[in-house]
Amino acid sequence: MHVRQAANVLELLEYFARRQRPATLAEISDDLGWPRSSTHNLVGTLVDAGFLYEPQVRRAYYPTRRWLLLAQDVADGEPLPESLHELAVAIARATGETTAIGAAAGTHASLLDVVESTHAVRFFARVGDRIPIHASSLGRALLVQATPAERKALYRKLGFERYSDTTPLSPDAVELALREADARGYHQSDSEFLPDLAGVSLPLPFPARRLAVVVAGPVSRCLSRRAEIAQAMREAIAGFEASAS
Structure with a gap:
């Protein structure tokens, strides 16, 4: 609408x-x-x-x-803690790529905080940008936090629009990607929504809110580094959890 x-x-x-x-x-x-x-x-x-x-x-x-x-x-009513921005900064520094924190917004993932890469060629993103929840690693890192019943209800609202040859086009395809991510230890994407963009995402351990973090950059620089990027993200998140406890 x-x-x-x-x-x-x-x-x-x-x-x-x-x-x-x-x-x-x-x-x-x-x-x-x-x-x-x-x-x-x-x-x-x-x-x-x-x-x-x-x-x-x-x-x-x-x-x-x-x-x-x-x-x-409005922001004071449900603020995003400064520590989460610091986490995004730490991940961007460790990976060298644009890092964003997102939350579900209907059939999309919405970016709540963005720290851009310093590379000339990078993923350009703004706070408030929306990404199809089925066609992104960030979206699936949010979907995995929902119950199977919640996901089923959401799938009924999705048009499963094709953005590229790698876009998941059915509930079964998305559920398969979620299982593969569980076995792999992180969510990943390869030009599913935006051409020549590779992403790695992880859910964020944040009480009472479903959030996820994504690192994204050009396929030429990031596709072969996804496991390395995921490890850097996990280490930064572990440090975030330790400082919060």
Whole structure:
């Protein structure tokens, strides 16, 4: 389901994040390809609600700090501990590859924290990016934490879209991948969703929340190193557990 009005609000916020300066109605309309009337209505609504203001009267608009304060209140309600970010940093440093922490979001895995590799050629990811839960090592490291009944219910919602020749296309294929990962000791992927991307994932031992960590990078650099990367991840997680106990 795609609600256009909600998507426009998010697109506008991302627009200002990129622009980093006020914009007139005409600039917003032209840059985003929106009709002038729709732009006027959306901006007017956000101004009335206190989310946009005019730094220079009747010339241009910019977001107020209300967005930041609301986001902070939301984050405070269920924060991701700083120690998990430190874990992601440690894994990225040990492996040299982009590292992310994710959680299930319906039929996808959503990235909650990202530490990018310093390599010029790397996995580019942002907090909030979503990955199909069946077509990624991160997704399966989350799926394995669900009960068989929960997974069965989720499979009924999945379209099992094919993204490449290596994408699992059925519940049986995903369940087989979970069993293979259990025997191997880690979850892995090879271009299942994004071309030329290899990933390694492990569930995270975090009470009351189902989280997982993924390390991903180009196939040319990571495919043959997956066992090595998994070992570095396990060592970092063991250190995390020891410091938390």
